[in-house]
Amino acid sequence: MDPAGTDDVTATLFGQAAVPRDVGVFEFLSSSQYWTGAGGILTSLWDTVVLCGAVALVATLIAVPLATMLAHYGRGELSVTWIVTLSRAVPTFAIAGLLVPISLRRGWGFEPWPIFIALLLLALPPIYLNTYTAVKDVDRGVVDAARAMGFNERHVVFRVEMALGTAVILAGIRVAAVQVVATEPIRAFLGGDGLGRYVRDGLGQNNDSLLLAGAILVATLAALTGALFGVAQRLALPPGVRRLARARDR
Amino acid sequence: MINRLIEPSSGRLEINGTDILDQPVTELRRNIGYVIQQVGLFPHRTVGQNIATVPRTLGWDKQRTAERVEELGRLVGLEAAMFDRYPDELSGGQQQRVGVARALAADPPVLLMDEPFGAVDPIVRNRLQDELLALQQQVHKTIVLVTHDIDEALRLADRIALLNVGGILEQYATPDDLLRDPANEFVEQFVGQDRGMKRLTLKTVAELPYTQGPVVDATATTTEALAVAEAHGVDWVGVVRDERFLGWADRTDLTNGAVMADLPVARPSARVTPDSSLRNAMELIMTGRTSVAVIDDGGRFGGVVTLDTIRSSLGSELGS
Amino acid sequence: MSIVAEAANPIIRWEWVVDEWDQIREALVQHIELTVLSVALGSLVAAILSAIALRYRPMTSPITGFAGFLYTIPSVALFGLLVPYFGLTRTTAVLPLAMYTLLILVTNTLAGFDAVPSAVRDAADGMGLTPTQRVLKVELPLALPYIIAGLRIAVVSTVGLVTVAAIIGQGGLGRLILDGLRRTFWTPMTIGAVLSIVMALLLDGLIYGLGRMATPWTQRARTT
Incomplete structure (x- = not known):
């Protein structure tokens, strides 16, 4: 079998990026003709952003409430130990691969369910872990004081525990998002598109410019995602806590 | 500072007439038994191996080391059955005994004890103090013991150096002298209002x-x-x-x-x-x-x- | 697209497994080789980086920051970036895989050394152990549970990531997965995916077992 995969079913299925070999990396990335249009970089970028955004959103909607509730009622301590161990080891490619035939049989196609679920499994652990520890680590004195002032459980959860834990929860979402964006490109090898297609097509066409450009695009998006959430994380710190954090750092 | 975990900035420190700066630091330390408050036993080594640390680094053979470990066990009151256990399986008092045995292992002339009984409860502390006094009757070491507990100092010491914050020596005297004749107000405050009663505790019939x-x-x-x-x-x-x-x-x-x-x-x-x-x-x-x-x-x-x-x-x- | 008739394309067809056993074994061996090479290289570099960070504390942040940065580089991108220089070779597969192990290995090693109680360190110094003796005989053994925990995660995640190296023609079991996907023939894909997951679990268990044997003091509970 030709490792470069010129007989790549998925590639031919979704149409390859048509870029002449003599176009350099810089030229490719700076010419608007490759960005716009039906098969342009913007379309691929959008594909990736939509999928990753959906994964991050769904993972957040599942993991945050679940972890908050469990931590609030002091349950599921064991889950944390397990998830810490497993979280770094989710074999996304293998899981997505296993899901493809199932998805096809149900008539859902190659895309996007297998990769969506595989990425979801990747995104859940960091969010769950950070939320759990964030809520768990809220000063019990503060919680008791809130109760003493007549906060009901809902108030305690939303106004105290989650409010104080926001930055840590966001940090979890950040880790998840970066991992999802970094892993999403394998979708191009699972019958999908997204930014990973340039790497795939670069490999398939033996076109180093395309390959490098694809790698740069994918890496840049991951870095941007991290930076973006980093800013959000800083803004989410309550001013009082922010001051404290600064004072501690000093 | 005596074992150069902190280097002296000035002055001279001599052990048996040798300036401590005149010998390799590791050699110096192997000749000074060292006991600290948190004991600092090696959790990954058994009690026996802990006690054998310095003899082994000094290159003693197995036979001699084993005999020494057994001897020390008897001296500090540890059953031989404990030698194969790990420190985490012992109580605080037992751990401190192992700590003392480990410090004495190579029969150093000097024993440094840094708040050795600070981390145990008062009852055990009392017993360990008694044991230390009894042990000293047998081994006759020069023991330098650091403590914040004036009663402990008065009870155990032949001579007390009372240091103020910043290492200022306020008085160096026997326990009785310290109580009878405090050098200044700080010493008087430190030994407490009841120094008369404390002297009664020190003196025997x-x-x-x-x-x-x-x-x-x-x-x-x-x-x-x-x-x-x-x-x-x-x-x-x-x-x-x-x-x-x-x-x-x-x-x-x-x-x-x-x-x-x-x-x-x-x-x-x-x-x-x-x-x-x-x-x-x-x-x-x-x-x-x-x-x-x-x-x-x-x-x-x-x-x-x-x-x-x-x-x-x-x-x-x-x-x- | 036309999918091969369902009956002809079950999730797993055992005759294929028997017929193509040589190919499967070859993929297994390559998978293990890539994993071991990557983790070994990663461990070596991590050991050096950890030693530097432990010796020169201010270097800790830059080193973990660097390892963290490497970790966030998408694997597809990293494989892609190296292809123009090293081609579709084992080197191109191993370098990124080794880079990804650095973060967890360095972090856990440093955490392990940090977890050595200062009293134990003081005691070691106070008893006249040389700095080298202290590190090798006291600190390293005590950090071992953390280092082993890091190694387990590194190995398990590397086993998973090796499959991705299939895109550059390496990848061991990953090649079976990719091959199955390309041909929409599920047997090799299932075999590749399942075996890679089983391999991860087995290697994890193996290191866990070896780790327990190496750290007998961690198993006995405090009796008092």
Whole structure:
């Protein structure tokens, strides 16, 4: 079998990026003709952003409430130990691969369910872990004081525990998002598109410019995602806590 | 600083006449036993291996090391069964014993103890202090012990160096001198308001210039007894037979010329031994029926202690 | 697209497994080789980086920051970036895989050394152990549980990531997965995916077992 995969079913299925070999990396990335249009970089970028955004959103909607509730009622301590161990080891490619035939049989196609679920499994652990520890680590004195002032459980959860834990929860979402964006490109090898297609097509066409450009695009998006959430994380710190954090750092 | 975990900035530190800076630091440390508050046993090594650390680094052979470990175990009161356990399986007191054994392993002339009993509860601390005193009777080391507990210092030390914040030496004296004659206000504050009582704790009955007191033999007559009582200016005498103290006879009973043995005597209510602290003796005198404590020296009558003898032993400065 | 008739394309067809056993074994061996090479290289570099960070504390942040940065580079991108220089070779597969192990290995090693109680360190110094003896005989053994925990995660995640190296023609079991996907023939894909997951679990268990044997003091509970 030709490792470069010129007989790549998925590639031919979704149409390859048509870029002449003599176009350099810089030229490719700076010419608007490759960005716009039906098969342009913007379309691929959008594909990736939509999928990753959906994964991050769904993972957040599942993991945050679940972890908050469990931590609030002091349950599921064991889950944390397990998830810490497993979280770094989710074999996304293998899981997505296993899901493809199932998805096809149900008539859902190659895309996007297998990769969506595989990425979801990747995104859940960091969010769950950070939320759990964030809520768990809220000063019990503060919680008791809130109760003493007549906060009901809902108030305690939303106004105290989650409010104080926001930055840590966001940090979890950040880790998840970066991992999802970094892993999403394998979708191009699972019958999908997204930014990973340039790497795939670069490999398939033996076109180093395309390959490098694809790698740069994918890496840049991951870095941007991290930076973006980093800013959000800083803004989410309550001013009082922010001051404290600064004072501690000093 | 003695073992150069902190380097001295100035001055000289000598052990047996050798400047500590004149030898390799590791060699210096191997010749100084070191015991710290948190014990610092190696959790990944068994008790036996912990004790054997310095002998092994000094290159002792297995046989000699094993014998030494066993010997030390006996010395500090560890059962041999514990040698194969890990430190985490021992109680705090046992761990500290292992710590002491480990420090003594290569028979260093000097033992450094940095708050060795700070982390254990008061009851265990007391016992470990007793054990340390007993151990010192056997090993005769130069022990430098750092503590924040003035009572511990007073109890264990031959000499105390009292350091203020910043390492300023406020006084260097024997425990008794420190209590009797504090060098300044800081020392006085530090040893506490009750330094008189503390001195009583330090001193033993044996140190008193005690006397036999007004006692007569059981074979004596009442007339002889009366003379003794009058000579001492008291209205009672003690009765002794075969070096044993029988009890007290009241002066009002000393009338008919009988032999003392036939008189009714009140059994003594306060007994102390020469090893008892003066504080202990005073307590017995205060709570007993008589104002005198009898010294019982292993069954033999040793003499009597009164509040007056105790007071005079502390020196006049306490009365003022 | 036309999918091969369902009956002809079950999730797993055992005759294929028997017929193509040589190919499967080859993929297994390559998978293990790539994993071991990557983790070994990663461990070596992580050991050096950790030693530097432990010796020169201010270097800790830059080193973990660098390892963290490497970790966030998408694997597809990293493989892609190296292809123009090293081609579709084993080197191109191993370098990124080794880079990804650095973060967890360095972090856990440093955490392990940090977890050595300062009293134990003081005691070691106070008893006259040389710095080298202290590190090798006291600190390293005590850090071992953390290092092993890091190694387990590194190995398990590397086993998973090796499959991705299939895109550059390496990848061991990943090639079976990719091959199955390309041909929409599920047997090799299932075999590749399942075996890679089983391999991860087995290697994890193996290191866990070896780790327990190497750290007997961690198993006995405090009796008091």
